[in-house]
Amino acid sequence: MKAIELTAPSLTAFRPTELPDPKPRHGEVLVRLRAAALNFVDVAIATGHFPGAGFPMIPVTDGAGEVAALGEGVSGWSVGDRVIPHFMPNWQGGAITPSNVAAMRGVTLPGSLAEYVAVPAASLVALPAHLDFVQGAALPIAATTAWNAVRSASTRPGSVVVLLGTGGVSIFALQFAKASGATVILASSSDEKLERARQLGADHLINYRATPAWDEEVLRLTEGRGADLVVETVGGQTIVRSLNAAAMGGTVFTVGFITGTTSSIDLLPIIVKALRIVGNNTGSVADLAQAARAIAANRIVPVIDRTFGIDETSAAYAELSAGGRHVGKIAIAH
Numbered sequence: 001m002k003a004i005e006l007t008a009p010s011l012t013a014f015r016p017t018e019l020p021d022p023k024p025r026h027g028e029v030l031v032r033l034r035a036a037a038l039n040f041v042d043v044a045i046a047t048g049h050f051p052g053a054g055f056p057m058i059p060v061t062d063g064a065g066e067v068a069a070l071g072e073g074v075s076g077w078s079v080g081d082r083v084i085p086h087f088m089p090n091w092q093g094g095a096i097t098p099s100n101v102a103a104m105r106g107v108t109l110p111g112s113l114a115e116y117v118a119v120p121a122a123s124l125v126a127l128p129a130h131l132d133f134v135q136g137a138a139l140p141i142a143a144t145t146a147w148n149a150v151r152s153a154s155t156r157p158g159s160v161v162v163l164l165g166t167g168g169v170s171i172f173a174l175q176f177a178k179a180s181g182a183t184v185i186l187a188s189s190s191d192e193k194l195e196r197a198r199q200l201g202a203d204h205l206i207n208y209r210a211t212p213a214w215d216e217e218v219l220r221l222t223e224g225r226g227a228d229l230v231v232e233t234v235g236g237q238t239i240v241r242s243l244n245a246a247a248m249g250g251t252v253f254t255v256g257f258i259t260g261t262t263s264s265i266d267l268l269p270i271i272v273k274a275l276r277i278v279g280n281n282t283g284s285v286a287d288l289a290q291a292a293r294a295i296a297a298n299r300i301v302p303v304i305d306r307t308f309g310i311d312e313t314s315a316a317y318a319e320l321s322a323g324g325r326h327v328g329k330i331a332i333a334h
């Protein structure tokens with residue numbers, strides 16, 4: 001089969017190659033991959049900032065395709081079914097454990113830049129009927145994380161949700177929060193991106209370049225109450241403002257490390273407002289399945305900023321690592 005290998009932790013070390021077709025073992029399904037979508041973690045792997053990756057490797061955690069063959073003992077799937085393989089195949093449901101997150105496609109297992117991959121049947125989720133392969137490939141990390149974020153605060157009509165930026169996780173969180181009836185306040189670097197967020201349903205828009213104290217603006221917009229949920233997709237630079245923007249009993253769902261993982265924080269807002277600081281490591285196959293069901297039920301269409309060809313893999317990575325040029329997801333079709 002044709003594949004792209006990443007031969008070293010470098011954004012210029014992608015190499016087209018020919019590899020033997022994988023054979024599905026007992027309980028596995030052979031998937032003909034049709035598309036991949038990039039996450040910040042793929043850039044972290046390709047720049048040597050994520051532990052556990054060995055080189056050469058087939059990169060990209062997230063993908064989608066169709067069932068090409070069934071291994072022995074597989075039931076419930078047929079050749080031709082359109083599927084999304086979850087990138088942590090061992091974590092099928094329940095709480096996070098070390099063994100659940102030990103194996104990751106695109107890190108310790110072959111990723112999505114190959115014609116075929118053999119994966120456990122139990123790690124597959126059906127691609128929602130209204131989505132194409134590129135849109136489906138956008139789901140595993142970003143939609144699962146956004147789904148868990150919105151669920152973590154029992155988001156419902158009247159909830160106030162604050163989102164930072166217009167990247168993959170924030171845009172899915174916007175779509176899930178609006179489907180839940182919440183009021184969404186979204187902060188972004190540019191008015192153009194804010195207009196896009198408005199078209200997707202965001203209720204209040206803050207340009208954090210023009211208004212660096214966006215947390216105070218959240219308090220003003222909510223008449224001092226603050227947000228029930230802040231999805232903290234940025235990291236060290238914004239966590240203090242996120243704590244300030246949260247309402248009493250609110251949740252700060254902490255996932256991002258774009259601006260690093262360290263910060264000096266005052267514990268008092270956490271104590272006095274009885275905040276819930278919820279960490280998250282993407283989620284399980286069951287979480288992805290629930291996110292996909294919500295996407296199907298609400299006819300949510302993932303926002304794909306740009307789709308590159310597989311021979312443009314370096315350019316796709318460069319686009320994501322440039323930071324802040326895209327809205328939603330960057331994909332690779334093959």
Ligand SMILES: NC(=O)c1ccc[n+]([C@@H]2O[C@H](COP(=O)([O-])OP(=O)(O)OC[C@H]3O[C@@H](n4cnc5c(N)ncnc54)[C@H](OP(=O)(O)O)[C@@H]3O)[C@@H](O)[C@H]2O)c1
Nearest residue numbers: 040165166167168169188189255256257258280281282324
């Ligand atoms: N732990 C988990 O479960 C989990 C899962 C998924 C992702 N993540 C992490 O979450 C982060 C976001 O992921 P992603 O895929 O959504 O990334 P992304 O698509 O690259 O989006 C990042 C966006 O953040 C915004 N941003 C950057 N600096 C900002 C700042 N100072 N204040 C507000 N917004 C800022 C930018 O949007 P604007 O230009 O619109 O401002 C940028 O486009 C990454 O660190 C990723 O690794 C963690």
